[in-house]
Amino acid sequence: MNVNVNSLIPSSSTDVFKSDTVVGSSGEVLTRSDTKLASLGEASTSATTTDAATQGERSVSRSIRGLVVALYLGLPPVIYDERAHASPRSWYWVHTNNQTAPEPARDEVVQHALMNALTCMPTDEIQDGMTLPLGIGIASCVKDFGELGLGKLASLTATAAVDAEVLSHALRWIGRLEDNESFHGRLRLLIRVLASPSTTVRDGAALGLVELGSPLAVRALEEAASNEANESLREDLEQAANYLSRRS
Amino acid sequence: MPYLFRSINKRRWDWGAGNPPWLSPGAVPAAPFGDVAPSPSSALSLWWIADDKSNVRRVITALAATRQHVDKYDYALIEETEVRALGIKVEQAPDPCPDQDASNRWHHNLIELTADSLFSLVGLIKRIGELDRLLAPEVEELLKEGLDSGRLEISRVNPKLRESLQRSK
Numbered sequence: 001m002n003v004n005v006n007s008l009i010p011s012s013s014t015d016v017f018k019s020d021t022v023v024g025s026s027g028e029v030l031t032r033s034d035t036k037l038a039s040l041g042e043a044s045t046s047a048t049t050t051d052a053a054t055q056g057e058r059s060v061s062r063s064i065r066g067l068v069v070a071l072y073l074g075l076p077p078v079i080y081d082e083r084a085h086a087s088p089r090s091w092y093w094v095h096t097n098n099q100t101a102p103e104p105a106r107d108e109v110v111q112h113a114l115m116n117a118l119t120c121m122p123t124d125e126i127q128d129g130m131t132l133p134l135g136i137g138i139a140s141c142v143k144d145f146g147e148l149g150l151g152k153l154a155s156l157t158a159t160a161a162v163d164a165e166v167l168s169h170a171l172r173w174i175g176r177l178e179d180n181e182s183f184h185g186r187l188r189l190l191i192r193v194l195a196s197p198s199t200t201v202r203d204g205a206a207l208g209l210v211e212l213g214s215p216l217a218v219r220a221l222e223e224a225a226s227n228e229a230n231e232s233l234r235e236d237l238e239q240a241a242n243y244l245s246r247r248s
Numbered sequence: 249m250p251y252l253f254r255s256i257n258k259r260r261w262d263w264g265a266g267n268p269p270w271l272s273p274g275a276v277p278a279a280p281f282g283d284v285a286p287s288p289s290s291a292l293s294l295w296w297i298a299d300d301k302s303n304v305r306r307v308i309t310a311l312a313a314t315r316q317h318v319d320k321y322d323y324a325l326i327e328e329t330e331v332r333a334l335g336i337k338v339e340q341a342p343d344p345c346p347d348q349d350a351s352n353r354w355h356h357n358l359i360e361l362t363a364d365s366l367f368s369l370v371g372l373i374k375r376i377g378e379l380d381r382l383l384a385p386e387v388e389e390l391l392k393e394g395l396d397s398g399r400l401e402i403s404r405v406n407p408k409l410r411e412s413l414q415r416s417k
Contacts, residue, residue, distance in 0.1 A: 128315070128319040128320060129312065129317055129409075130317075131316075131317075131319075132316045132317055132408060135317070165259075172319065199259060199262060200259045203258075207320055207383070210320075210383050210384060210385065211384050211385070230267070232379065233259075233262065236258065239381065240383065
């Protein structure tokens with residue numbers, strides 16, 4: 001008895017295998033209405049028994065086991081193709097058109113990593129000089145994603161998605177990192193964030209610029225100070241600008 | 249006129265008319281109370297500062313040495329007599345510290361604090377407190393000096409900070 005692969009697959013509207021096609025072992029499209037298979041090549045464990053019924057039962061059992069294990073492990077399932085015209089008989093790796101866990105876009109990966117870094121400490125534990133875990137996360141994001149990571153962080157500073165105090169500390173770490181390659185990107189980010197709607201975030205950007213230590217930031221800090229409505233923060237921005245001027 | 253020193257976060261003290269926008273006129277936001285959080289025994293740690301403020305940097309060095317890494321240091325100075333005038337009790341009480349000599353000489357506690365006295369203290373700091381900041385590179389210099397001079401007891405300096413200071417030498 002030959003086993004129809006499709007008969008093993010549920011056909012609900014949320015069916016992960018729905019509207020797939022079959023690709024043969026040599027790469028040809030075999031067009032199964034519900035399954036898209038990419039060949040893994042000739043199986044070394046081809047059935048040799050001539051008892052069709054037994055073979056069919058074993059195939060069903062193997063296929064179900066394979067599917068369950070693969071889905072449990074999060075691996076693409078492998079299905080043994082029993083169709084009469086499938087020659088040579090092969091194991092196929094199932095690709096689906098409507099996967100439940102699609103490959104995330106790089107943008108999402110960066111966002112996810114950044115959010116993980118920014119939320120690695122409880123907000124009420126964020127204190128000056130005590131944010132090493134946050135620093136490790138930020139350093140890792142800058143190293144792994146470079147400008148893309150910095151761009152994402154800049155976007156986050158314009159939203160209320162992350163606590164302002166956490167962002168302030170993250171920006172200080174941006175300035176604190178010892179990474180020449182990303183220096184100009186970090187400088188641009190910190191200068192841009194001086195225009196954040198949050199006083200706490202603007203302060204964090206200024207503190208980051210002080211830690212970065214570049215005289216290139218002096219003019220931006222002076223400009224930010226002259227536009228600053230908050231008197232106390234204005235003094236802090238001036239202090240930062242004066243410090244960097246003295247250093248240069 | 250001597251002062252009392254308290255570590256703060258300057259941004260907690262920015263409030264005023266229309267800032268933050270949700271604050272009713274005359275109301276005090278909760279944020280600054282985070283800088284005067286008392287111990288379980290209702291005491292608050294402060295440091296005595298001379299009239300000429302000559303020991304401020306040494307106190308900052310001692311406190312910054314307990315942190316994991318170098319960061320800016322925000323602080324408030326309040327005239328001691330004004331604090332006492334609120335009816336708050338001030339007692340000298342040395343605390344374990346990387347600069348034990350500084351702690352023996354200048355560490356104090358405000359004791360027997362009530363919610364009312366904390367509210368008065370926050371109002372006082374807002375009204376007459378001198379809020380100031382040392383930037384991170386300045387704090388780093390102080391810490392290096394403290395270690396080089398031997399004023400900071402190395403075993404009491406935060407080990408992570410010690411490592412980073414040694415690396416940056």
